[in-house]
Amino acid sequence: xxxxxxPVRIVLSHTSHPxxxxxxxxxxxxxxxxxxxxxxxCEYRDYEAYARASGADDVLNAAxxxxxxxxxxxxxxxxxxxxxxxxxxxxxxxEPRDCAAQAVQVAKAGNRVAVVFGSERTGLQxxxxxxxxxxxxIPTSDVYTSLNLAMAVxxxxxxxxxxxxxxxxxxxxxxxxxxxxDLERMYVHLSDVLEGTHFRDHSQSxxxxxxxxxxxxxxxxxxxxxxxxxxxxxxxxxxxxx
Amino acid sequence: xxxxxxPVRIVLSHTSHPxxxxxxxxxxxxxxxxxxxxxxxCEYRDYEAYARASGADDVLNAAxxxxxxxxxxxxxxxxxxxxxxxxxxxxxxxEPRDCAAQAVQVAKAGNRVAVVFGSERTGLQxxxxxxxxxxxxIPTSDVYTSLNLAMAVxxxxxxxxxxxxxxxxxxxxxxxxxxxxDLERMYVHLSDVLEGTHFRDHSQSxxxxxxxxxxxxxxxxxxxxxxxxxxxxxxxxxxxxx
Numbered sequence: 001x002x003x004x005x006x007p008v009r010i011v012l013s014h015t016s017h018p019x020x021x022x023x024x025x026x027x028x029x030x031x032x033x034x035x036x037x038x039x040x041x042c043e044y045r046d047y048e049a050y051a052r053a054s055g056a057d058d059v060l061n062a063a064x065x066x067x068x069x070x071x072x073x074x075x076x077x078x079x080x081x082x083x084x085x086x087x088x089x090x091x092x093x094x095e096p097r098d099c100a101a102q103a104v105q106v107a108k109a110g111n112r113v114a115v116v117f118g119s120e121r122t123g124l125q126x127x128x129x130x131x132x133x134x135x136x137x138i139p140t141s142d143v144y145t146s147l148n149l150a151m152a153v154x155x156x157x158x159x160x161x162x163x164x165x166x167x168x169x170x171x172x173x174x175x176x177x178x179x180x181x182d183l184e185r186m187y188v189h190l191s192d193v194l195e196g197t198h199f200r201d202h203s204q205s206x207x208x209x210x211x212x213x214x215x216x217x218x219x220x221x222x223x224x225x226x227x228x229x230x231x232x233x234x235x236x237x238x239x240x241x242x
Numbered sequence: 243x244x245x246x247x248x249p250v251r252i253v254l255s256h257t258s259h260p261x262x263x264x265x266x267x268x269x270x271x272x273x274x275x276x277x278x279x280x281x282x283x284c285e286y287r288d289y290e291a292y293a294r295a296s297g298a299d300d301v302l303n304a305a306x307x308x309x310x311x312x313x314x315x316x317x318x319x320x321x322x323x324x325x326x327x328x329x330x331x332x333x334x335x336x337e338p339r340d341c342a343a344q345a346v347q348v349a350k351a352g353n354r355v356a357v358v359f360g361s362e363r364t365g366l367q368x369x370x371x372x373x374x375x376x377x378x379x380i381p382t383s384d385v386y387t388s389l390n391l392a393m394a395v396x397x398x399x400x401x402x403x404x405x406x407x408x409x410x411x412x413x414x415x416x417x418x419x420x421x422x423x424d425l426e427r428m429y430v431h432l433s434d435v436l437e438g439t440h441f442r443d444h445s446q447s448x449x450x451x452x453x454x455x456x457x458x459x460x461x462x463x464x465x466x467x468x469x470x471x472x473x474x475x476x477x478x479x480x481x482x483x484x
Contacts, residue, residue: 027393032383055386092462139403141274144297151269154393155400161381199477211470219461228453235441236478 006164007112008103009035010153011072013128014119018044022052022060023150029056031157032164036063037072037114052150069116069128070180077111077177078103078220081124081132082152084145092218093137100159102134111177115156120149130210131180133217175222182226187213189233196240248406249354250345251277252395253314255370256361260286264294264302265392271298273399274406278305279314279356294392311358311370319353320345323366323374324394326387335379342401344376350406357398362391417464424468429455431475438482 010028015021021044025036036059038044045060053060066072073079080099094102099115107113116132118124129135138147138155147155178186191209221229252270257263263286267278278301280286287302295302308314315321322341336344345355358374360366371377380389380397389397420428433451463471 023390023393026386026390029386030382030389030393032385052390054390055388138400139407140272141403143274144268144271146297147272148265148268148294148296151265151272151393151396154396158380158397161383165381194474194477197474197477197481199474208470211467215461215463215467215471216457219457221457225453225457228450229457232436232439232441235436235439239439240481 006032006104006160007035007107008033008160009037009073009076009112009114010157011037011039011069011114011116012041012149012153013039013069013072013116013124014122015041015044015117015149016120017149018042018046018049019052020120020149021063022049022054022056024153025049025053025056025059025063027150027154027157029059031154031161033157033160034059034062036060038063038065039069039072040067041065069131070184073114073116073131074181075112075179076114077179078106078113078134079132079180080113080115080134080136081129082115082117082136082138082156083123083129084137084140084147093135096136096138096156096159097163099134099136099156100163103160104163106177109174109176115160117149117152126210130213130217133220175224178221178223178226182223183213183216183221186216186226186230186233189230189237193233193236193240196237248274248346248402249277249349250275250402251279251315251318251354251356252399253279253281253311253356253358254283254391254395255281255311255314255358255366256364257283257286257359257391258362259391260284260288260291261294262362262391263305264291264296264298266395267291267295267298267301267305269392269396269399271301273396273403275399275402276301276304278302280305280307281311281314282309283307311373315356315358315373317354318356320348320355320376321374322355322357322376322378323371324357324359324378324380324398325365325371326379326382326389326394335377338378338380338398338401339405341376341378341398342405345402346405357402359391359395417466420463420465420468424465425455425458425463428458428468428472428475431472431479435475435478435482438479 010033012024021041028036049060050057103113138152140147252275254266263283270278291302292299349355380394382389
């Protein structure tokens with residue numbers, strides 16, 4: 001059934017309250033999602049977690065734990081990071097509805113998709129956001145912008161459920177998307193090529209490569225496009241070494 | 243402000259968990275709602291309620307308690323009852339989005355509107371539903387239809403917030419976007435750099451540059467990002483000509 005087969009993963013990074021992990025499991029199961037991944041979580045299998053998971057203890061029991069974010073999303077072709085805050089980096093946040101539409105379309109084309117949520121207190125770290133293709137922000141009142149973690153998951157999961165249920169146009173891209181691992185290898189390759197030049201990071205903050213990542217994350221490269229870019233980098237490298 | 247003035251009331255009937263009352267207060271404040279009415283609630287002003295209310299203790303403190311549903315909605319011009327289940331009464335359930343659109347329209351016309359949620363275990367009683375104009379049902383997976391009470395309020399409040407906000411312009415980026423002319427100059431620059439290498443177009447159709455264009459068009463570069471990419475190209479060119 002569509003309900004369980006949709007490969008959209010919920011990733012919680014550095015969650016500190018077991019109750020939130022349980023509540024997230026329930027929110028997911030209500031909306032037909034089952035893949036829960038936890039990055040360096042608190043000790044979460046306690047009474048509070050199972051109480052809040054209620055009938056979703058299967059989702060909680062099947063949760064996969066990772067030491068850091070990278071391994072939780074390395075096989076994903078599309079990754080959304082969530083944030084309540086405005087960042088000073090040029091991410092254009094998408095809203096949950098757009099996030100869900102994209103997530104479902106890309107998942108239905110056979111790619112793995114993840115939506116990542118940071119810790120209750122600090123949200124996602126900038127290094128974590130740098131791994132994400134898009135930033136998704138849930139609209140809130142200006143007066144009180146901080147949603148409970150499980151509530152945020154509930155809203156995203158609800159939108160994903162609606163998008164999956166709804167009429168969905170045929171996916172427009174037939175080529176599989178580049179995975180996070182593919183992208184990481186490309187960034188290493190690009191750094192190597194630039195190393196051979198006098199290119200310098202003139203940005204005050206020294207975060208030039210993170211800006212470059214953001215460009216390519218936003219572009220959501222597919223495998224063929226990745227090969228083209230890698231081919232260019234190889235050609236440039238050959239020339240430098242000639 | 244629209245945020246606080248929208249007269250849409252959340253009514254919880256026979257709630258049994260203080261934590262849920264607190265979580266509802268937070269969910270409401272996040273979405274700009276402030277009128278919380280409680281019908282025959284549990285003793286709710288405890289540690290758990292205030293912990294889950296987090297920064298929304300003002301909403302919790304201002305909650306109005308009623309002995310039965312009627313007095314909580316007597317001044318309302320439009321009342322939605324919520325239910326997860328199919329009832330044997332001839333209600334045609336509306337979905338949260340339609341509920342929100344109607345609620346906001348009617349509230350903006352100066353009427354009071356209420357959305358009523360039943361107890362955690364049994365939901366709204368038939369006598370309570372009979373007082374409501376419409377039944378609203380949140381779509382869920384068939385596998386697990388029972389949403390946590392505060393989660394249900396969060397979804398309805400989120401839809402009300404979106405409906406009240408109305409059409410909203412896409413989020414803006416502070417840096418101006420690269421123009422078509424800027425992009426064209428970058429593509430020429432990139433071609434020049436590749437010219438100096440043995441990079442060849444291996445695509446059958448010879449449309450490699452059009453694929454590259456598609457990548458950067460999709461990324462919607464801004465001026466600063468364009469300068470970074472042009473800087474890299476210049477550095478590569480200098481190296482080639484050295």
